[in-house]
Amino acid sequence: MLTVPVIRDVLLFLSFVFLFYLALKKDQNSRINWAMFFSSLWIASTLPLFNIISVDYGLWSFAEHENTVIQMPWDLYFVWIVLWGVMPVYFLRGNYMHIVSGVLFWIDFVLMPMLQSEGLLTLHEYWWLGDLLLIILVFLPGYLWARIFIYRKLVWLRALMQMFVMGIFLFLTIPFCINIYFPFQPDYFHSDSLTTQLSFMISLPSLIAVLDLVQKGKGTPFPYDQTNNLVRNGVYAYIKNPIQWSFTFIFIPISIYYDNYWILIGTLISIFYVIGVSNHQEHEDMFVRFGKEWDDYNNSVPSWIFLWKPEHYPVGKIYFQKGCNPCEGVHSWFKEKETVNLEVDYEDNYHKKIAQVTYVDYLGNEYRSVDAIAHAFEHINLAWASLGWFMRLPVIHELLQVIVDGVGFNEAPCEIENGVRKQKT
Known part of the structure; x- marks a missing residue:
């Protein structure tokens, strides 16, 4: 009779064999390969986090001698990633999501009591609920990510999942890995509000960059899920690599929060990676995709230092509605400002009727x-652009819009009668 250790060794061996087969087989499908990578990345990032939470809340626990930093055996963790992140995507291409989820839940429901009987796992009363949440929060999002990547759908969701995974990597994975070699205890003497503010300031350029890559570039930050358009406005008019800039310097507030300055090694590694690897690959790829447009942009915008004035900002046009006092005031304000390539005009010169103000x-x-x-603020300077980036953030934008509508700047056109602004009906 096969014992659990033997079964684990066999599963680990078969997982490696399958991965070698995928790597060496002919007729590689790059889209499927990257879909498997994205799915595995999600599972690899979220599985340890969910398992630690499940152990802390008493849903299950692995044997004491198997304890690791992720509180589960490393070989089981690796096999889990292959079984959930690689195989279903390779064989089913992201299809039959409900059936696959049901089958995996049934397999876990049968397998986990067997692992308990062999002493590897201890299950508690509501372990089945934890397993159901494991399917919903770990497997399903990863499988969904693979599906929407294969069929090129929901670009905003693909970008959001990338940001979530990178957040886990930066704020949890790296500190945990450093803690293995340089143990530390978080010191909460430092002001949480200060760390939060610093983190937000460093993250803001990358958040807006992701938003622009999705909305304007029609793609995501990952080079393997690339954009269709070269984005040259927004934060990209001030710095060429806003995401890499944020990624590099975010280690400063993280090290302050954990009170461990070994974490700053991440900043050095990021700089060396960008200079030695990323820049070469990115520049070559961007030139192939965008040619002279990329060449001109690359030569006019710095990689690591923000411009104060965006001298090469692409032309943008802002149109205001006539006969609306508040609109007239904002129109005059922009006219008086020293903007870069911003054309300020009235709706008469636009091809359709507008409400209050429209930017193109x-x-x-x-x-x-x-x-x-x-x-339009982005055409002035870095200070005004930063205010504009804050205004564009999701939730912040919606709240500001509610306020603007609440004081009379709603979407209905307005007119002036005897010096009083009235809404047209």
């Missing part, structure tokens, strides 16, 4: 009301 960028994207003003 060089790619033909339209933005209205709060979004329009925020984009």
Whole structure:
């Protein structure tokens, strides 16, 4: 009779064999390969986190002698990633999501009591609920990520999942790995509000960069899920690598929070990676995709230092509605400012009727009301652009729009009668 250790060794061996087969087989499908990578990345990032939470809440626990930093055996963790992140995507291409989820839940429901009987695992009363949540929060999102990547759907969701995984990597995985070699206890003497503010300031350029890559570039930050358009406005008019800049310097507030300055090694590694690997690959790929447009942009915008004035900002146009006192005031304000390549005009010279204000960028994207003003701020300087980036953030944008609408700048056109602004009906 096969024992659990033998079964684990066999599963580990078969997992490696399957991965070697995928790596060496002919007729590689790059889209499927990257779909398997994305699915595995999600599972590899979220499985340890969910398992630690499950152990802490008493849903299950692995044998004491198997304890690791992720509180589960490393070989089981690796096999789990292959079984959930690689095989279903390779064989089913992201299809039959409900059936696959049900089958995996049934397998776990049968297998986990067997592992308990062999002394590897201890299950508690509501372990089945934890396993159900494991399917919903770990497997399903990873499988969904693979599916929407294969079929090129929901670009905003693909970008959101990338950000979530990178957040786990930066704020949890790296500190945990450093703690293995340089043990530390978090010191909460430092002000949480200060660390939060510093983290937000460093993260803001990358958050807006991701938003622009999705909305304007029609792609994501990952080079293997690339954009269709070269984004040259927004934060990209001030610095060439805003995401890499944020990624590099975010280790400063993280090290302050954990009170461990070994974490700053991440900043050095990031700089060396960008200079030695990323820049070479990115520049070559961007030139192939965008040619002279990329060459001109690359030569006009720095990689690591923010410009104060965006001298090469692509032409943008902002149109205001006539006969609306608040609109006239904002129109005059922009006219008086020293903007870069911002054309300020009235709706008469636009091809359709507008409400209050509309901004049109060089790619033909339209933005209205709060979004329009925020984009126009980017034509002034870094200080005003930073305010515009804050205004464009999800939730912040919606709240500002509610306030603007609440004081009379709603979407209905307005007119002046005897010096009083009235809404047209």
